[in-house]
Amino acid sequence: MGIQYILEITGTFAFAISGALAVKDQKHQDWFGASFTAFISSIGGGTLRDILLGSYPLVWISDITIIYAIIAGILVTSVFYKFVLRLRKTMFLFDTFGIALFTIIGTEKALNLGVKPEIAVIMGVFTATMGGVLRDVMTNEIPIIYRKEVYATACFTGACSYLLLNKLGAERNTAFIAASLVIIILRILAVRYHWSVPKFFR
Numbered sequence: 001m002g003i004q005y006i007l008e009i010t011g012t013f014a015f016a017i018s019g020a021l022a023v024k025d026q027k028h029q030d031w032f033g034a035s036f037t038a039f040i041s042s043i044g045g046g047t048l049r050d051i052l053l054g055s056y057p058l059v060w061i062s063d064i065t066i067i068y069a070i071i072a073g074i075l076v077t078s079v080f081y082k083f084v085l086r087l088r089k090t091m092f093l094f095d096t097f098g099i100a101l102f103t104i105i106g107t108e109k110a111l112n113l114g115v116k117p118e119i120a121v122i123m124g125v126f127t128a129t130m131g132g133v134l135r136d137v138m139t140n141e142i143p144i145i146y147r148k149e150v151y152a153t154a155c156f157t158g159a160c161s162y163l164l165l166n167k168l169g170a171e172r173n174t175a176f177i178a179a180s181l182v183i184i185i186l187r188i189l190a191v192r193y194h195w196s197v198p199k200f201f202r
Contacts, residue, residue: 004176008105009069011098015042015131016073017084018095022139024081035074037138042070044131049106049123053113092191099128100183103155104162104176117163124159125152150190153197158183 019041023029043060050058060066077084084091106127110120129145129152136143145152162179170178189195 004101004105007097007101009065011094011101012042012066012069013073014091014094014098016070017077018091018132019135020074020077021084022135022141031078034077037135038074038077039070040138041131041135042066042073044134045102045127045129046106046131048130049110049127052126053110053115053123055109055113096184096187097180099151099155099187100158100180103128103158103183104179107159107162108176111163111166121156121159121163124162125155128152128155150186150195150197154183154186154190157186 016038019038020034022041023034023037043058043066046059050056103124105124107120107124109127110123111117115123132151133143133145135141158179161182162175165175165178
């Protein structure tokens with residue numbers, strides 16, 4: 001079991017917690033609602049990517065460990081709810097590492113399936129962000145990519161960085177780590193210094 005796979009499962013676990021927590025202020029916050037939202041948050045982006053790319057079986061169908069990671073995230077959120085709420089900064093870091101990892105994984109998978117680089121970037125961003133978008137829509141929140149936060153933009157920058165490094169002949173792991181760090185650093189700096197994407201209409 002490689003370090004990348006361990007990080008991927010950890011990211012899935014963190015996204016499941018994020019999804020389960022998203023229903024805490026909802027009028028109907030039963031187990032089914034929390035569990036369904038956790039599943040969508042965790043696998044929504046990767047599922048959409050695989051469907052658009054025609055890649056079957058879907059990744060969570062072929063790897064049962066992903067399902068177990070989501071179930072674990074749901075149970076941890078239920079049992080240690082108050083403790084998890086106190087870990088907002090820790091969860092932010094998990095989320096940041098998760099979107100970085102899934103962006104590059106999605107970009108790389110798309111490239112390996114033979115799509116054009118521009119499409120690979122879109123697939124990378126979809127992989128990282130669409131689960132969160134679906135979660136927000138389901139809980140009547142403004143999707144995170146429509147807020148001021150630098151989120152999808154960081155994923156887009158990281159995916160482009162991976163393409164550039166790949167084109168320059170960088171070793172795969174080097175390109176993977178460097179591009180992931182671009183996303184992580186950009187996201188942390190954006191939150192720390194309140195950076196936001198310029199408004200479309202002024």
